[in-house]
Amino acid sequence: MSSSTDRGGSFVSVAHGVAWRNLHNHFSHPMYYIPSLVFPLLFFTAFTGALGALTDLPGFEFEAGYEGFQYVFVLIQSAAFGGVFTGFAIARDFETGFARRLLLAAPNRQGIIAGYALAALGRWVFTALVVTGVAFAAGMTMPGGVGVAGLYALALLVNGAGILFASGVAMRMRTVQAGPLMQTPVFLALFLAPVYVPLAVLDGWIETVARFNPFTAFLEAGRGFLVGRPTTVGLAFGLAVALLVLFGWWAHRGLRSAESAG
Amino acid sequence: MSGRHGIEVVELVREFPKGPRAVDGIDLHVAPGEIYGFLGPNGAGKSTTVLVLTTLLPLTSGSARVAGYDVATQGRYVRAEIGAALQEAALDPLLSAREHMRLQTTLHGLSRSDRKVRGEELLERVGLVEAADRRVGGYSGGMKRRLDLALALVHRPSILFLDEPTTGLDPQSRTALWDEVARLTREDGVTVFLTTQYLEEADALADRVGIIDRGRIVAEGTPQALKDEIGRPSVEIVPAQDGDHEALAAVLSRFGESVPALSQSVAVRLRGGESELAEVVRALDGAGISVSQLRLHAPTLDDVFLEKTGRSLEGAGSEHGGDESAG
Numbered sequence A: 001m002s003s004s005t006d007r008g009g010s011f012v013s014v015a016h017g018v019a020w021r022n023l024h025n026h027f028s029h030p031m032y033y034i035p036s037l038v039f040p041l042l043f044f045t046a047f048t049g050a051l052g053a054l055t056d057l058p059g060f061e062f063e064a065g066y067e068g069f070q071y072v073f074v075l076i077q078s079a080a081f082g083g084v085f086t087g088f089a090i091a092r093d094f095e096t097g098f099a100r101r102l103l104l105a106a107p108n109r110q111g112i113i114a115g116y117a118l119a120a121l122g123r124w125v126f127t128a129l130v131v132t133g134v135a136f137a138a139g140m141t142m143p144g145g146v147g148v149a150g151l152y153a154l155a156l157l158v159n160g161a162g163i164l165f166a167s168g169v170a171m172r173m174r175t176v177q178a179g180p181l182m183q184t185p186v187f188l189a190l191f192l193a194p195v196y197v198p199l200a201v202l203d204g205w206i207e208t209v210a211r212f213n214p215f216t217a218f219l220e221a222g223r224g225f226l227v228g229r230p231t232t233v234g235l236a237f238g239l240a241v242a243l244l245v246l247f248g249w250w251a252h253r254g255l256r257s258a259e260s261a262g
Numbered sequence B: 001m002s003g004r005h006g007i008e009v010v011e012l013v014r015e016f017p018k019g020p021r022a023v024d025g026i027d028l029h030v031a032p033g034e035i036y037g038f039l040g041p042n043g044a045g046k047s048t049t050v051l052v053l054t055t056l057l058p059l060t061s062g063s064a065r066v067a068g069y070d071v072a073t074q075g076r077y078v079r080a081e082i083g084a085a086l087q088e089a090a091l092d093p094l095l096s097a098r099e100h101m102r103l104q105t106t107l108h109g110l111s112r113s114d115r116k117v118r119g120e121e122l123l124e125r126v127g128l129v130e131a132a133d134r135r136v137g138g139y140s141g142g143m144k145r146r147l148d149l150a151l152a153l154v155h156r157p158s159i160l161f162l163d164e165p166t167t168g169l170d171p172q173s174r175t176a177l178w179d180e181v182a183r184l185t186r187e188d189g190v191t192v193f194l195t196t197q198y199l200e201e202a203d204a205l206a207d208r209v210g211i212i213d214r215g216r217i218v219a220e221g222t223p224q225a226l227k228d229e230i231g232r233p234s235v236e237i238v239p240a241q242d243g244d245h246e247a248l249a250a251v252l253s254r255f256g257e258s259v260p261a262l263s264q265s266v267a268v269r270l271r272g273g274e275s276e277l278a279e280v281v282r283a284l285d286g287a288g289i290s291v292s293q294l295r296l297h298a299p300t301l302d303d304v305f306l307e308k309t310g311r312s313l314e315g316a317g318s319e320h321g322g323d324e325s326a327g
């Protein structure tokens, strides 16, 4: 009896297989990896180009330059949307029936989610490297030095939360038509945060919404790390971990729902 | 290893929310090393049964043990013992056959060196070595089925589920797959649970056949026993003179109930089986009816299905139907 479990593969081997397949597909097909690069870079160049003059506004000062200010947004944004794209991949696999191959081969089905998550992480790291290179080329500086590691740690947590949120939706809906349901909440949360200008410069209802938006904390803390004057660190990490736990539960329940639907 | 366990199903029910009772209380016993043919028209409940037995769908009530493990509570042990090629081959069009092999062997936790050896061995076995680096998106239906089968064998399962493995295949691909399945049982002792809509397939391949209709098993046994039990042979006779048609029908009616036949001929199912044929000929002689043609039809599983459900298997499906049932 004990040997039979060996034949089904472990959590690690399942995660490895799923991650390999998703990364392999992603990087061998330009139709997948080009968009994941184009959007963050587009945000970055569009905002820094058009709004770079904002740094002359009274109330705006940021030592890392407007490039640095936007870099933090683009990094957090690409981390969150990286998760959403993973949701698309999962939904597509359920729609085509490919997910059944994974469900059938995996004794431990949590390994499947772990595999998708690892692949999403791999994709995002690649995007982050490219965006970082471009930001440096555009003149961004990192006055905060190694403290910037805090920004990356935060972005990783956001990436993980995005993955778990979107995969929870994907495993409940099991169709690519679930796309808007994964995308819209993340999109709204992102753009109702102090994206282009600091919170202090925002006005009216946007300011109210932004104040209670977790992304506000992520962006402010991230920008603090970049310039070496950490702010709202505890709040940002607390929120990120809370989201991770919440969406972890959400994804776990989603897997249960997918299992009982066949 | 599983020891010697097959499949044990008791009073299995699967109901879809807001849907039909796709599986409506079936009992099944599949012995280790046996090829069990699950025969039924479209919508009968074959795939639903397979999904429950492979732990992809929970059951509503009843119980099922596969390879000695309970599908409801010991899913992971069941999955370690079984391989499955489902009705829609779950393949990624962007991956090649070799890449599928790599994925499948990794999922099953084979070591790096075993992965390579086992993968190549199986690709060879199903004749896909030459196409192995091409994307599966461009494969024919037969190639996809063969790859799906090879993938299902990666971890040397003791029980194999094949859901309509030859539907949509040309005759050559179909017999090639039959040979492969027969070989798996013969050489490796694999237990096979195979669903099909094709009588010939069940007849040619299965040691035992269960006929399923509307979620219930209506008959079960070896193909021969099923045919012997119900499907007695029928005799079809064309009279030499058209005018003898009615007299012929009257004589034949003494030997059994009539069955549909071409307009110029008369056919009856022989109540006493083949041995009555001589009797029939003598009776016709006595009545002065001369015969132009005489044909004896061996019973088929379709006769069995007809007998048990009152419908012909061809075209009995709930989705497609009608157009094939003539004749």
Ligand SMILES: Nc1ncnc2c1ncn2[C@@H]1O[C@H](COP(=O)(O)OP(=O)(O)O)[C@@H](O)[C@H]1O
Pocket (backbone or CB within 6 Å): B016, B019, B020, B021, B022, B040, B041, B042, B043, B044, B045, B046, B047, B048, B049, B318
């Ligand atoms: N996911 C589902 N939801 C609702 N009804 C379903 C579902 N899957 C199958 N059915 C229904 O259950 C019955 C049996 O289907 P199935 O097991 O696929 O039959 P078969 O494989 O013999 O063609 C059919 O009436 C089918 O429409």
Ligand SMILES: [Mg+2]
Pocket (backbone or CB within 6 Å): B043, B046, B047, B048, B087, B163, B164
């Ligand atoms: Mg089916």
